[in-house]
Amino acid sequence: MGIKQPSPAIKPGIMPELPEVEATVEYLRERVEGKTITGASVSWPRTVSPSAPADFQRKILNARIHKLFRRGKYVGMELHGEARLFLFTHLRMSGSLDVVPTSFEVARHDRVCIDLNNGKSIRFNDTRKFGRMRVCVDPQDVVGHLGVEPLGSEFTPAALEELLSTRKGSIKPTLLNQSLIAGIGNIYVDEVLWKTKIHPLTSATSINPREIVALHKAIQATLQEAIEKLGTDFGDGVVDGGMYRPRVYGREGKPCSRCKCPIERIVVGQRGTHICPKCQKSPKKRAAS
Numbered sequence: 001m002g003i004k005q006p007s008p009a010i011k012p013g014i015m016p017e018l019p020e021v022e023a024t025v026e027y028l029r030e031r032v033e034g035k036t037i038t039g040a041s042v043s044w045p046r047t048v049s050p051s052a053p054a055d056f057q058r059k060i061l062n063a064r065i066h067k068l069f070r071r072g073k074y075v076g077m078e079l080h081g082e083a084r085l086f087l088f089t090h091l092r093m094s095g096s097l098d099v100v101p102t103s104f105e106v107a108r109h110d111r112v113c114i115d116l117n118n119g120k121s122i123r124f125n126d127t128r129k130f131g132r133m134r135v136c137v138d139p140q141d142v143v144g145h146l147g148v149e150p151l152g153s154e155f156t157p158a159a160l161e162e163l164l165s166t167r168k169g170s171i172k173p174t175l176l177n178q179s180l181i182a183g184i185g186n187i188y189v190d191e192v193l194w195k196t197k198i199h200p201l202t203s204a205t206s207i208n209p210r211e212i213v214a215l216h217k218a219i220q221a222t223l224q225e226a227i228e229k230l231g232t233d234f235g236d237g238v239v240d241g242g243m244y245r246p247r248v249y250g251r252e253g254k255p256c257s258r259c260k261c262p263i264e265r266i267v268v269g270q271r272g273t274h275i276c277p278k279c280q281k282s283p284k285k286r287a288a289s
């Protein structure tokens with residue numbers, strides 16, 4: 001594809017979202033697809049729970065990595081061995097998947113190492129230990145709870161309208177709910193709401209048809225742009241090499257690029273939230289206008 005592939009080292013404390021996970025999948029696809037697993041070691045058992053480490057190792061041993069894919073914020077691998085298996089990784093707060101020569105010393109926070117038949121090893125490094133790797137026969141066991149893929153053909157303005165019409169809460173937590181739409185997190189939800197001039201506390205059911213169309217378009221365009229840029233840029237990137245520059249997220253006190261009003265940080269559903277107080281009318285002002 002001609003783009004520079006990132007080393008998928010995720011900065012601690014910033015949760016990777018759909019674009020960052022997609023960048024990780026691309027990185028792995030080039031390096032491990034078609035390779036066979038020759039061994040695995042687990043140094044933090046909880047990372048692979050509910051499997052016991054020995055079970056985890058036995059299940060994936062000698063399987064061929066048939067296909068890499070993403071579902072929501074999960075990195076998926078379809079494995080072909082005696083049976084078809086799936087290996088799902090959720091990076092959570094600090095996880096990263098790297099491919100290094102097998103001879104490389106195991107790093108302190110490498111929780112799982114998966115050796116391949118090409119002299120390379122997949123290392124799941126996770127400082128804060130919230131990340132998970134799960135092996136399953138039926139992918140529904142791990143990703144069955146997830147809602148629609150926002151870049152998939154099923155995600156239409158009508159689907160978004162239906163989804164919002166049944167929700168009691170405000171728009172931001174609704175868009176973050178993985179069982180409704182899979183893959184959007186705190187960075188991109190703030191970006192999308194700023195783009196569409198919708199305040200995050202606006203009730204989901206009061207979003208009008210014109211706004212629904214705009215919201216749908218902004219969700220797809222923002223995620224697509226961030227995928228092309230390999231994720232978000234926070235100086236050196238969430239994923240190394242990520243070049244997406246947020247318009248509001250993390251820009252507290254800096255001028256809104258539309259109206260120059262300083263970006264504010266508020267808390268919505270316990271999440272730090274970035275808004276332009278002028279462009280994004282509060283629900284009260286919205287009701288009065």
Ligand SMILES: [Zn+2]
Pocket residue numbers: 256257258259260261276277278279280
């Ligand atoms: Zn503004």
